[in-house]
Amino acid sequence: MVGIVAISAFVLTAAGVWMLLQQRLLRVALGVTLISHAVNLILLSAGSLGTRPPLVVPGAVAAELTDPVPQAFVLTAIVISMALTLYLLAGLATRALRGESTDLDAAPESDEGLTPDEIRAQLGGGGQGA
Amino acid sequence: MSAFWPLLVPALLGSLLWLWRPSAAVSRAVSLLGVVVLAAWIVQLFAATSGGHVLVHPLGGWQTPYGITLALDGLSVLFLALLITLLAVVLLALRPGAHGDETVRRAHPLLWWLTFGLSGAFTTGDLFNLFVMFELVLVASYLLLQVPGSARARAAALPTVVLNLVTSLLFLAGLGLLYGLCGSLNLADLTVRIGDADPLLRRAALGMLVVAFAAKAAVVPLCFWMPATYPTLSAPLAALFAGIMGKLGVYALIRILPLLQSDPLLLDGLVVAGALSALLGVLAALSQYEVRRLLAFHSVSQVGYIVLGIGLATPAGVAAAIFFTIHHSLVKSTLYLVADELERRNASRDLRAMAFRRSGGASMAIIFGIAAFSLAGLPPFSGFFGKLALFRAAYLEQTWLALVALLVASVFTLASMLKIWQFAFATRPGDDQPISVASGFGGGTALLIAALLILGFGFAAGPAHERSEQAAFGVLEPTGYVESVLSADARPASQAGGR
Numbered sequence: 001m002v003g004i005v006a007i008s009a010f011v012l013t014a015a016g017v018w019m020l021l022q023q024r025l026l027r028v029a030l031g032v033t034l035i036s037h038a039v040n041l042i043l044l045s046a047g048s049l050g051t052r053p054p055l056v057v058p059g060a061v062a063a064e065l066t067d068p069v070p071q072a073f074v075l076t077a078i079v080i081s082m083a084l085t086l087y088l089l090a091g092l093a094t095r096a097l098r099g100e101s102t103d104l105d106a107a108p109e110s111d112e113g114l115t116p117d118e119i120r121a122q123l124g125g126g127g128q129g130a
Numbered sequence: 131m132s133a134f135w136p137l138l139v140p141a142l143l144g145s146l147l148w149l150w151r152p153s154a155a156v157s158r159a160v161s162l163l164g165v166v167v168l169a170a171w172i173v174q175l176f177a178a179t180s181g182g183h184v185l186v187h188p189l190g191g192w193q194t195p196y197g198i199t200l201a202l203d204g205l206s207v208l209f210l211a212l213l214i215t216l217l218a219v220v221l222l223a224l225r226p227g228a229h230g231d232e233t234v235r236r237a238h239p240l241l242w243w244l245t246f247g248l249s250g251a252f253t254t255g256d257l258f259n260l261f262v263m264f265e266l267v268l269v270a271s272y273l274l275l276q277v278p279g280s281a282r283a284r285a286a287a288l289p290t291v292v293l294n295l296v297t298s299l300l301f302l303a304g305l306g307l308l309y310g311l312c313g314s315l316n317l318a319d320l321t322v323r324i325g326d327a328d329p330l331l332r333r334a335a336l337g338m339l340v341v342a343f344a345a346k347a348a349v350v351p352l353c354f355w356m357p358a359t360y361p362t363l364s365a366p367l368a369a370l371f372a373g374i375m376g377k378l379g380v381y382a383l384i385r386i387l388p389l390l391q392s393d394p395l396l397l398d399g400l401v402v403a404g405a406l407s408a409l410l411g412v413l414a415a416l417s418q419y420e421v422r423r424l425l426a427f428h429s430v431s432q433v434g435y436i437v438l439g440i441g442l443a444t445p446a447g448v449a450a451a452i453f454f455t456i457h458h459s460l461v462k463s464t465l466y467l468v469a470d471e472l473e474r475r476n477a478s479r480d481l482r483a484m485a486f487r488r489s490g491g492a493s494m495a496i497i498f499g500i501a502a503f504s505l506a507g508l509p510p511f512s513g514f515f516g517k518l519a520l521f522r523a524a525y526l527e528q529t530w531l532a533l534v535a536l537l538v539a540s541v542f543t544l545a546s547m548l549k550i551w552q553f554a555f556a557t558r559p560g561d562d563q564p565i566s567v568a569s570g571f572g573g574g575t576a577l578l579i580a581a582l583l584i585l586g587f588g589f590a591a592g593p594a595h596e597r598s599e600q601a602a603f604g605v606l607e608p609t610g611y612v613e614s615v616l617s618a619d620a621r622p623a624s625q626a627g628g629r
Binding site (some may be wrong): 036073 | 258269272280281282284286287288295296298299302303307309310313362365381419470473474477479480505581
């Protein structure tokens with residue numbers, strides 16, 4: 001059981017890292033998701049994998065049950081990574097809708113090409129358009 | 131005095147402002163009131179934790195180490211005080227007249243959520259809770275990155291988010307391994323149990339934590355998200371990010387020092403990474419022309435100093451790192467606030483487009499001078515004492531290469547500050563007349579308070595260093611911390627009534 005989980009975590013991480021190294025934001029977001037699955041498996045394996053019963057039945061001895069804490073960790077981690085994946089996808093959708101590049105490295109490194117008024121609006125006002 | 135209540139104020143204010151959405155002026159009034167309340171609490175906490183006393187609050191009345199425990203010691207209180215000070219300055223500096231109503235209204239609830247996450251991280255005694263608080267801080271910061279709403283800000287935020295997501299996952303994986311090894315994530319409990327763990331697996335688990343924290347603190351080679359995003363943030367927010375959010379990684383590194391002491395290799399790695407950051411960061415800063423990019427690369431360099439001190443893991447080194455963190459936070463936020471004024475007055479982010487008469491004249495030059503000299507480490511300012519303490523720590527450990535790296539980086543720091551001076555403040559022919567800029571209440575006040583804080587910290591260097599030494603001692607000799615946490619009363623007064 002531990003072997004299967006370890007190999008799955010390895011494959012998921014490897015695939016995730018490969019996806020992370022792509023240009024397109026969608027692939028990067030998927031890569032992050034894959035790695036987060038791998039990490040969830042690692043967290044889960046911190047408990048006692050498959051060797052102990054997970055349920056409290058009448059007559060169960062506490063020391064023979066699975067440790068419930070790693071499962072609570074995984075639950076928290078899943079919620080957080082889902083929310084953040086949504087954030088990434090929302091960012092991607094906004095950019096796509098506005099016809100902007102959906103590459104990860106699309107950010108300009110300077111304000112070249114902007115008029116002074118545009119720069120002033122960014123520095124002072126801000127807040128236009130959501 | 132409980133460690134619990136100061137956490138609730140930011141959470142309540144964050145929710146209140148988020149749901150209520152009052153006007154910018156009301157938001158500011160409510161927030162400033164909140165800061166005053168919190169500051170009063172933190173003054174009390176300061177007194178309650180003096181002499182190495184640790185305040186422990188087991189949440190929900192669970193017997194330690196099984197539940198989530200809040201544990202507040204000297205180190206936590208120093209960082210909490212720093213957080214509230216910077217928050218007050220930034221709340222004053224972020225004003226509708228200068229940055230727009232919408233920016234202020236959007237930023238305030240998020241700033242309180244950021245504060246909640248940070249104070250939670252500084253207070254918790256549980257590593258998984260630390261992870262959750264990290265995420266809370268990051269979510270608030272992701273949203274704050276979007277506040278300016280410009281195309282460049284939106285584009286720059288995404289790589290930062292991806293990098294932080296990946297390092298968070300690394301943090302989480304490290305926690306999983308650590309729990310598998312030791313069966314606990316309570317810091318005090320871990321400190322006791324870490325010695326029995328398999329050294330190689332322990333190195334893997336702790337290594338993941340160290341890399342994750344170093345990336346959040348922006349240490350070479352995981353630093354490039356910082357110069358990419360700080361120039362596009364709303365400038366007062368950049369002051370808060372650079373001042374305290376970037377220091378969260380530093381805090382976490384100091385916090386897990388009792389665990390890291392079991393593995394000298396990781397500590398040596400921190401020293402090397404710190405020395406490289408100090409050098410490469412300042413060299414990169416020298417080549418920049420956008421003020422805030424320059425300052426961000428500078429942060430990389432200065433965080434290098436701090437991480438080097440942590441890596442030494444001696445009382446002198448860690449005390450110097452804590453002192454330097456406070457000094458750097460105050461100075462760097464001030465520099466970002468000055469950069470904010472410079473950018474708006476010159477209507478450009480680029481140094482080459484700036485000129486003395488537009489930059490705000492003599493008063494701005496004086497405030498910049500105070501911050502710049504302090505950053506460069508000239509004597510009566512706090513930077514001198516911070517660097518002196520660090521150099522002494524490196525000298526005591528005979529890490530000569532690190533010492534040379536720090537000295538060389540110091541020279542370049544001065545050079546890069548002179549570069550800003552040269553472009554923004556030295557009079558050049560062809561100066562135009564000033565561009566009229568709106569300012570609104572609080573801009574000058576914030577800068578003045580920030581400058582006074584730097585001066586005050588320089589003059590209070592003695593007591594401040596003593597306090598840092600106490601905090602460092604509490605981390606390096608964790609017996610007191612461990613005993614306080616593990617022997618905590620399982621059912622605090624507020625919970626006792628139920629049974």
